[in-house]
Amino acid sequence: MAIFDQMKNDDYEQIVFCQDKNSGLKAIIAIHDTTLGPALGGTRMWEYDSEEQALEDALRLAKGMTYKNAAAGLNYGGGKTVIIGNPNKDKSEEMFRAFGRFVQSLNGRYITAEDVGTTVEDMDIIHEETDFVTGISPAFGSSGNPAPVTAYGVYKGMKAAAEEAFGTDCLKGKTIAVQGVGNVAYHLCNYLHEEGAELIVTDIKKSSVERAVRDFNAKAVDTDEIYSVQCDIFSPCALGSVVNDKTISQFKAKVIAGSANNQLKESRHGDIIHEMGIIYAPDYVINAGGVINVADELIGYNRERAMKKVESIYDNIKKVIDISKRDQIPTYRAADRLAEERIEKIKNSRTQFLLREKHILRRKNL
Numbered sequence: 001m002a003i004f005d006q007m008k009n010d011d012y013e014q015i016v017f018c019q020d021k022n023s024g025l026k027a028i029i030a031i032h033d034t035t036l037g038p039a040l041g042g043t044r045m046w047e048y049d050s051e052e053q054a055l056e057d058a059l060r061l062a063k064g065m066t067y068k069n070a071a072a073g074l075n076y077g078g079g080k081t082v083i084i085g086n087p088n089k090d091k092s093e094e095m096f097r098a099f100g101r102f103v104q105s106l107n108g109r110y111i112t113a114e115d116v117g118t119t120v121e122d123m124d125i126i127h128e129e130t131d132f133v134t135g136i137s138p139a140f141g142s143s144g145n146p147a148p149v150t151a152y153g154v155y156k157g158m159k160a161a162a163e164e165a166f167g168t169d170c171l172k173g174k175t176i177a178v179q180g181v182g183n184v185a186y187h188l189c190n191y192l193h194e195e196g197a198e199l200i201v202t203d204i205k206k207s208s209v210e211r212a213v214r215d216f217n218a219k220a221v222d223t224d225e226i227y228s229v230q231c232d233i234f235s236p237c238a239l240g241s242v243v244n245d246k247t248i249s250q251f252k253a254k255v256i257a258g259s260a261n262n263q264l265k266e267s268r269h270g271d272i273i274h275e276m277g278i279i280y281a282p283d284y285v286i287n288a289g290g291v292i293n294v295a296d297e298l299i300g301y302n303r304e305r306a307m308k309k310v311e312s313i314y315d316n317i318k319k320v321i322d323i324s325k326r327d328q329i330p331t332y333r334a335a336d337r338l339a340e341e342r343i344e345k346i347k348n349s350r351t352q353f354l355l356r357e358k359h360i361l362r363r364k365n366l
């Protein structure tokens with residue numbers, strides 16, 4: 001595989017392949033862009049079919065974090081890690097400590113947190129080896145699990161998208177199909193149920209489905225049925241690429257708004273759903289609650305401040321919809337424009353040479 005060509009295409013800065021024989025760690029840290037600040041993005045643990053697939057996921061997710069952080073107004077760049085392995089059976093203390101040492105070796109260029117397959121407990125172990133980790137236990141004065149906060153942001157963003165599609169942001173009586181009822185979606189379903197929405201859910205994990213049926217009176221459907229159910233809103237909250245050639249023709253929803261990263265398989269799928277009149281809340285704008293929350297931890301965590309910032313996801317989705325209407329472009333392009341313009345402005349303002357404290361010239365007493 002022509003890795004450098006791939007890096008050049010989307011302008012990635014760095015890829016770090018991490019191997020530790022003793023613990024079995026195989027991880028890929030991808031750093032996409034650090035114009036706005038150090039790369040901040042979670043660690044996913046997943047049993048990939050191939051190493052190529054793992055790399056592709058790390059790259060896509062890292063780029064997504066660049067855009068997510070930029071669009072959310074955070075002063076962080078984008079990066080992400082994937083650990084290759086089954087989170088239900090391959091985890092160990094020594095594996096996460098080994099990974100923590102690799103994170104530390106980047107000296108702050110990359111800061112990690114939770115993603116699919118990793119937990120607060122895993123972050124606490126990583127923290128034994130590095131300070132460049134967030135989403136650790138509240139006992140350390142930190143923010144803990146970002147998922148409930150992500151859910152709150154998705155709920156707010158969904159309301160903003162609903163306002164555009166239905167003329168009201170009230171979700172009472174709306175039917176919402178939720179794909180994947182894991183960490184984020186469980187909390188999302190709670191908000192939706194409280195507001196009086198009807199829920200249809202699916203998950204590959206039977207116990208998660210049963211929990212949603214029990215707690216929120218949700219109707220359960222098979223995993224491949226979720227795309228075609230009669231509903232007002234489709235909420236993808238599992239993995240990526242679910243808006244694709246196979247699924248698009250099945251959609252009945254007027255809104256797509258969920259927590260999953262990289263929901264569009266290819267950008268052309270964003271064009272197609274736009275032409276179909278579906279209001280798509282761009283994934284990295286609507287699911288920024290978690291990263292906003294862990295970013296707050298880096299300045300001394302204040303939950304009230306973090307939640308206030310997360311509420312602004314409502315306005316951010318509105319802003320993206322306004323740009324989309326003004327410029328006659330799909331919402332995913334409007335979101336990209338928002339993020340890219342901010343990064344470009346900062347990039348262009350960083351042109352002059354600065355002598356930093358530890359710069360090599362200091363050695364010559366200049």
Ligand SMILES: NC(=O)c1ccc[n+]([C@@H]2O[C@H](COP(=O)([O-])OP(=O)(O)OC[C@H]3O[C@@H](n4cnc5c(N)ncnc54)[C@H](O)[C@@H]3O)[C@@H](O)[C@H]2O)c1
Pocket residue numbers: 114115116117146147148150179180181182183184185202203204205208223237238239240259260261287288290291
């Ligand atoms: N956790 C966060 O704070 C956060 C923040 C931003 C974005 N996200 C994204 O949101 C999504 C969900 O994250 P999470 O933390 O809730 O993860 P999670 O692992 O707790 O939940 C994902 C759920 O999806 C299910 N699932 C996987 N494949 C499926 C399929 N084909 N059909 C149906 N269900 C399937 C899993 O069994 C699991 O229950 C991910 O894409 C993640 O990257 C999470």
Ligand SMILES: CC(C)C[C@H](N)C(=O)O
Pocket residue numbers: 040041042043068112113114115116135146261287288290291294
């Ligand atoms: C920093 C983390 C909270 C990142 C989160 N997993 C996301 O995709 O946004």
